[in-house]
Amino acid sequence: MHTARHHRWLPALGLLLLSPVCAEYLIGYDQIIGRPRELLAGLLILAPLYGAVAVMIREAARRTGRGWPTILLLSAAFGLAQAGLIDQSLFNPHFVDEPSWDRERSSTLVPVLGISLQHTLNFLAGHVIWSFAAPIAVVESLTPRLADRPWLRRGGMAVMALLYCLGAAVIFREHTKKFMASPVQLGVTAVIVLTLVALAFTLPRRRRPMPGRVPPPLWLTACTAVALLATHQLIPPTWAGVALDVLSLSLGAGLLLRWSSRAQWGRMHILAVSGSALVVNAGLSFVVQPNGQVAYAAKYVANATLMLGVLALLAAAHRRLRRAEATANAEGSRQDASRLTPLHRT
Template sequence: MLAQRRSERRVAVASLVVLSAVGAELLAAYNDTTGRPLALLGNLIFFALLYGCPALLIRELTRRTGRGWTTMLLLSAAAGLTQAGLLDQSLFAERYDDVRGWEESYRATAIEPLGVSAYMLQNFLLGHIVYSFCAPIALVEAMCPSVARRPWLGRAGIVVATGLWLLVAGAIFADAGYATLPELAVTLTVVVALIAAALRFGGRASRTSMGAGTPRAGTVLAVSFVAATAHALMPDDWVGTAGAFLIATAAAAGLIRAARGSAWGLPHCAALATGVLLSRGALAFTYYPVVGHTSAAAKYGHNVVMLGLVVAAGVYAARRSAG
């Protein structure tokens, strides 16, 4: 039994670093590595360190301290803000590398005194919380139910994950330069406040006895897919930003209510994660990369493979968590 759990923890760790990279970047298929296997392999390794290592550390801290998803969400928000506001500093960039349409999108909801775009702020932050960290964590925990609430890393694993993340984080920070010193200071203050809140208010949520009020896993999958799609399709102007905020708020309220039911479990978590990731993968078919150029065959081949990976992971997680 001990050897089996050790093996399952290794599978869980490997699965999470890969799914975090896929959910955060590769599933969206937005740059010129789309459909180029060797370039994608390099990106997979890089993004696995950039997103997968923080995902492991977020989950490890949460599970080791006996906390729940409130902690996971707040720590994910801190990690997402660190990425967008401190490391690559895209949150403060009026133009970003060779990304087509960036300046127009930024200007549509620019808040000049803060140096940010309201649309990009909510989109980046929520995107990292959902796709980079929480959805991959939820899906992998459902894939490995026997260790879903147990720590996955030993002390050496924590040190290695932290060191590898710092390595790539330092490389990104050294190449950035979009934020001013006051912007970096304010961002760092908010990150620290989010971490403090995660450790202060992140206890396990109480469960109600109303199991009949818990939706079926299939319903959770469908609703999460629709909500994520509706959020992503909001235009990048002020009306769209308000609409995206309302969708996210309504979805969060519904999720909190459903998750408090006594019948809520790993199958529901798997369905929720699969629904949002399927939405991201499906929407990637509707646009071409915004960086560089790629052929139609390479683009759609990439989309099919990434979406297939999500489907396979979702089916496997549903079966493991239900059985």
């Protein structure tokens, strides 16, 4: 029993670390990308801010017998809370001291709301996909036997909640020294966050799968995900770009909803989608211009290291899913054989 509990802490710890790496380091936009010590030190704040949330989202869904709709809605809620309430990057016109930030923000600014639609889409999609959902899916693929089970007890959840509160407090204090969103902006954001949380727990639980075919996970599913996610990341910060972004994200969500409702949709498909998200950002990191000064040799070494790490992680997850499928098929065959009467066996 003690060993089983210990093993359940391992995926939680893995998610605690993978989530911030995917959220902040994988795309390689920060000037510390080529400084390993600073990257490791940054995890002291980013792991509580992102990783603890990812663990809590995953645990809340699995403990209540819910699935990916709940995970995605909670991811959107926490992502909006991060951008709108904690660091307030959604509203702060000077959040990043870079000319590119000002250009991107002003090109799709909605003055009455005080937000940029392009930034809003980037923040929300980025948090939902890369900060939370994709890391959760990859870690669950690495531990298929524990994928539908809770990993932590109440004490573990309390630790994660405490870590998150501490990390959020540090970030809030740092980013609100010179800027604070208006009470209306904060109030409306809080209402939307609470609405998303309520929806996450009022949606019907898992429905019976529908008949129908799904695409092969390792080529069509992955290629579709790569194309749509790369489109999201590469569109220009213009009104036409916002329209294209909404179209690509809506198309991806529609396909995912359609395919995932079918009986043949499985964990390998989930890994294909989530793995594609990580590969897209790891690949784009080589052409991303980091904020501030950076040594490019060190940057490319870091980009390559993260890409190799992603590929190794996905290969391990694929191998473990294959092994779990083979074990499940073998157990099913033995159970079928045990039901046969001696007459049937002759």
